[in-house]
Amino acid sequence: MSTQTYTQIELLSANGTVLRRVSTAGPRLPTEDETPIIDLAPIDGTLGERKALASRIKAASENTGFFNIRNHGIPNELIQNSLSQAKTFFDQPLNLKETFSMRYDPRIDPTCTDPRSALGQGKFREDGDYIWKGTSHLPGFREVTVSFWQSRLALARKLVCIFALALGEREDNFDDITSHPGADALYIHYPGIPDVAADSDIDVGIGSHTDIQCFTLLWQDNSGGLQVLSAQDEWLDARPIEGTLVVNIGDFLQGLSNNKFKSTVHGVYNRQLDSRYSMPFFFGFNPEAVCKVVPSCVDDEHPPLYEPISCGEETCREDDSKTESFSSDEYNVRFTTKLDAPLPDIEEAVSACSESSLALTPSAWLREGVCPVLDSESVTPAAAERCGLKPLAQELAASVSTAMLNLMECPEGTWQTIQQPCLAKEESIGMPRRGSGPGLVWAAVLAAVASLLL
Ligand SMILES: O=C(O)CCC(=O)C(=O)O
Numbered sequence: 001m002s003t004q005t006y007t008q009i010e011l012l013s014a015n016g017t018v019l020r021r022v023s024t025a026g027p028r029l030p031t032e033d034e035t036p037i038i039d040l041a042p043i044d045g046t047l048g049e050r051k052a053l054a055s056r057i058k059a060a061s062e063n064t065g066f067f068n069i070r071n072h073g074i075p076n077e078l079i080q081n082s083l084s085q086a087k088t089f090f091d092q093p094l095n096l097k098e099t100f101s102m103r104y105d106p107r108i109d110p111t112c113t114d115p116r117s118a119l120g121q122g123k124f125r126e127d128g129d130y131i132w133k134g135t136s137h138l139p140g141f142r143e144v145t146v147s148f149w150q151s152r153l154a155l156a157r158k159l160v161c162i163f164a165l166a167l168g169e170r171e172d173n174f175d176d177i178t179s180h181p182g183a184d185a186l187y188i189h190y191p192g193i194p195d196v197a198a199d200s201d202i203d204v205g206i207g208s209h210t211d212i213q214c215f216t217l218l219w220q221d222n223s224g225g226l227q228v229l230s231a232q233d234e235w236l237d238a239r240p241i242e243g244t245l246v247v248n249i250g251d252f253l254q255g256l257s258n259n260k261f262k263s264t265v266h267g268v269y270n271r272q273l274d275s276r277y278s279m280p281f282f283f284g285f286n287p288e289a290v291c292k293v294v295p296s297c298v299d300d301e302h303p304p305l306y307e308p309i310s311c312g313e314e315t316c317r318e319d320d321s322k323t324e325s326f327s328s329d330e331y332n333v334r335f336t337t338k339l340d341a342p343l344p345d346i347e348e349a350v351s352a353c354s355e356s357s358l359a360l361t362p363s364a365w366l367r368e369g370v371c372p373v374l375d376s377e378s379v380t381p382a383a384a385e386r387c388g389l390k391p392l393a394q395e396l397a398a399s400v401s402t403a404m405l406n407l408m409e410c411p412e413g414t415w416q417t418i419q420q421p422c423l424a425k426e427e428s429i430g431m432p433r434r435g436s437g438p439g440l441v442w443a444a445v446l447a448a449v450a451s452l453l454l
């Protein structure tokens with residue numbers, strides 16, 4: 001009889017690092033209940049139909065916190081057009097970025113009747129245009145990307161009403177706090193792994209993490225590679241299902257539900273020769289809206305587990321905890337922007353790493369505007385074994401630091417001192433956004449590393 005064994009992984013949360021038990025077994029196929037396919041057509045039906053839909057979504061949210069939606073109303077043609085725009089963006093000869101991101105902008109929100117005054121209230125940073133500057137030469141890029149964003153914003157606003165019902169509240173419960181919501185959209189490219197490196201430990205992907213806002217709408221291509229943690233702490237293979245979008249619960253909604261809904265732990269790997277593409281959309285409440293655990297999830301036996309907090313504040317708190325060190329559950333090299341951290345010595349860190357440590361997939365956000373520095377002291381002693389790549393350390397160090405600095409739009413040449421981290425150029429584009437998802441700069445770093453190994 002085989003016995004299940006478990007290990008612990010570190011997850012970054014608003015309250016710092018938390019440990020989570022995970023099975024050491026490889027991913028298995030999920031059961032129907034673990035990652036259900038939910039038909040969203042009733043979202044436009046009668047109240048009774050919407051309530052029935054809410055109860056399916058409630059069950060999924062209390063189980064894995066992950067489900068697939070069919071009949072979501074976003075035309076396949078729009079999705080395919082966005083995908084081809086994303087591919088064109090990443091295929092540009094001099095492109096070094098592996099993500100493109102945009103966020104809420106009242107000027108493109110069809111429900112916002114007075115964008116000027118919305119901007120004037122200072123609730124969002126007026127950065128709406130600079131992200132497009134580097135893409136104006138790509139025909140249709142901005143139009144298609146905005147249109148896909150708008151269709152997901154509309155869908156998310158409908159879905160949040162169903163979540164309100166699922167929580168036992170009125171369906172208009174969140175209307176006031178979704179007028180200028182967190183709505184961050186990303187195009188992500190995971191480069192393929194070249195043949196030679198296929199049997200090495202190198203991975204392109206995003207390590208285990210949870211999303212921080214309310215929920216995520218994700219389109220993934222047919223590559224596979226998305227893994228989610230089940231309620232029994234087993235990894236599930238969340239295979240792409242034609243015609244569906246993934247929905248997963250984020251930390252904020254878990255908090256609001258007093259932990260009834262599960263913020264899904266998930267990660268992504270691309271272990272194939274071909275590129276993988278995905279297009280997530282992270283939805284949260286108005287950044288300044290202070291929310292408390294919903295009354296329907298609190299009683300004498302279940303006192304509120306969380307203090308009132310706003311989505312924006314939570315994002316900042318997460319940022320603070322996450323910028324101290326960028327690390328993953330599997331790897332040992334850490335990057336930090338902590339001010340009193342020692343000076344970076346990437347070469348020494350690379351020399352001290354095991355081969356697998358070179359595959360950096362930190363589950364962390366990058367603080368906007370601050371470039372990363374390497375905290376070489378964080379390389380753990382265990383990592384000092386198996387240093388087959390040591391002779392390449394210097395070259396690897398140069399590649400990694402160049403790729404990192406390029407991606408952060410920081411001046412090339414040297415790593416910054418931690419006492420004085422460099423500020424990213426104002427007009428940087430495609431940066432992983434605060435509050436959107438884990439930084440994926442690593443895919444390009446890995447591409448640089450992988451090319452060295454050839
Ligand atoms: O690429 C994917 O399939 C998921 C990406 C993701 O989990 C994220 O960006 O938070």
Ligand SMILES: [Fe+2]
Nearest residue numbers: 210211266437
């Ligand atoms: Fe995610």
